[in-house]
Amino acid sequence: MIPFLDLQKINARFEDQFNQVFQEFLDSGWYILGERVDTFEKEFGAYCGTDHCVGTGNGLDALRCILEGYKQLDKLKLGDEVLVASNTFIATILAIEQAGLVPVLSETEPEHYNFDLHNLEDQISPKTKVIMPVHLYGKLAPMAGINQIAERHDLLVIEDAAQAHGAMDPQGRRAGNLGDAAAFSFYPVKNLGALGDGGAITTNDSELAEIVAQIRNYGASTKYVNEVPGFNSRLDEIQAALLSCKLKRLDADNEKRREIARRYLSEVNNEKIDLPAYDGGLNHVFHLFVVRVRDRDHFRDYLKEKEIGTLVHYPVPPHRQGAFPHLAHLSFPVSEQIHDEVVSIPINPILETDQINRIINALNNY
Numbered sequence: 001m002i003p004f005l006d007l008q009k010i011n012a013r014f015e016d017q018f019n020q021v022f023q024e025f026l027d028s029g030w031y032i033l034g035e036r037v038d039t040f041e042k043e044f045g046a047y048c049g050t051d052h053c054v055g056t057g058n059g060l061d062a063l064r065c066i067l068e069g070y071k072q073l074d075k076l077k078l079g080d081e082v083l084v085a086s087n088t089f090i091a092t093i094l095a096i097e098q099a100g101l102v103p104v105l106s107e108t109e110p111e112h113y114n115f116d117l118h119n120l121e122d123q124i125s126p127k128t129k130v131i132m133p134v135h136l137y138g139k140l141a142p143m144a145g146i147n148q149i150a151e152r153h154d155l156l157v158i159e160d161a162a163q164a165h166g167a168m169d170p171q172g173r174r175a176g177n178l179g180d181a182a183a184f185s186f187y188p189v190k191n192l193g194a195l196g197d198g199g200a201i202t203t204n205d206s207e208l209a210e211i212v213a214q215i216r217n218y219g220a221s222t223k224y225v226n227e228v229p230g231f232n233s234r235l236d237e238i239q240a241a242l243l244s245c246k247l248k249r250l251d252a253d254n255e256k257r258r259e260i261a262r263r264y265l266s267e268v269n270n271e272k273i274d275l276p277a278y279d280g281g282l283n284h285v286f287h288l289f290v291v292r293v294r295d296r297d298h299f300r301d302y303l304k305e306k307e308i309g310t311l312v313h314y315p316v317p318p319h320r321q322g323a324f325p326h327l328a329h330l331s332f333p334v335s336e337q338i339h340d341e342v343v344s345i346p347i348n349p350i351l352e353t354d355q356i357n358r359i360i361n362a363l364n365n366y
């Protein structure tokens, strides 16, 4: 069986380092917001190219902290509108609503599965204050165009970079450094994954960095001095230590993912399977390799028989989720069709050549 993703094997590569940092962590007796989080924040900020990085408990809270932070800085207020893709993981939309803001969903562009920039600009209203691009599946959103629109209309750009650690634009700037602020997730399956939950905010805005560092920790700058209403969402010391070990290998892992993607794209040739668009550059870190097929269930059953694991990202668009009855009247035909047809096939840095060959053969023989 080729599992969709084998996290045990992914993390076993770091076993010796993990054992060492765990022993040091245990000996330190310090579990929350200490030198390991400080170190990882510096390393990950430097990796992304931003002046600041602030660890959080998860990616959803990283997004929420940014939005709450801008509210505290009077750059956002309750009821402001946030432009967001209609095909994203539910966390993006939840964060907006939980901050008391209004998500304005935008129809998907059918080739790159991201914002259609003409649509996007037409949806701007006097209440629009934020564009929240998602680098879906690990591929950068069209940031140059998004930033131009944002500048024209004086909007904040907040990246949901939870799937795109390390993705780089043609100017050499990484995800996390392409807008005003960005949220990352270190959920175990992500390209940079913890052994549990974790997240981070990156930004070049010193004021925002200072306030989100308080918000994630009960709104306190000094212990028991609570200056803003915060919540409790801190990156754990042990997770930070493990992430520091894994960060060193992120670029090599991303390159391995791209190599596999290049093979799939050049060797899979089957008119029943639509392959993703990719220009060969560093702007994609292939968090997922997502194909489209008309008869998805049949295709997945076929691959299961061939002992190849697949997943669907995602089967239900946000506006059709039970969590958002107030969005149910909306209609996004392209986004809905994508949700009916997408299938993720295995792509990760530990896939072996014979497994990749087997996957390519199975896809070509479907």
Ligand SMILES: *Cc1c(COP(=O)(O)O)cnc(C)c1O
Pocket (backbone or CB within 6 Å): 058, 059, 060, 061, 088, 089, 091, 092, 134, 160, 162, 163, 184, 185, 186, 187, 197, 198, 199
């Ligand atoms: C994983 C993910 C999140 C949320 O991250 P958590 O750490 O699970 O809270 C947000 N947005 C996108 C696009 C994601 O893939």
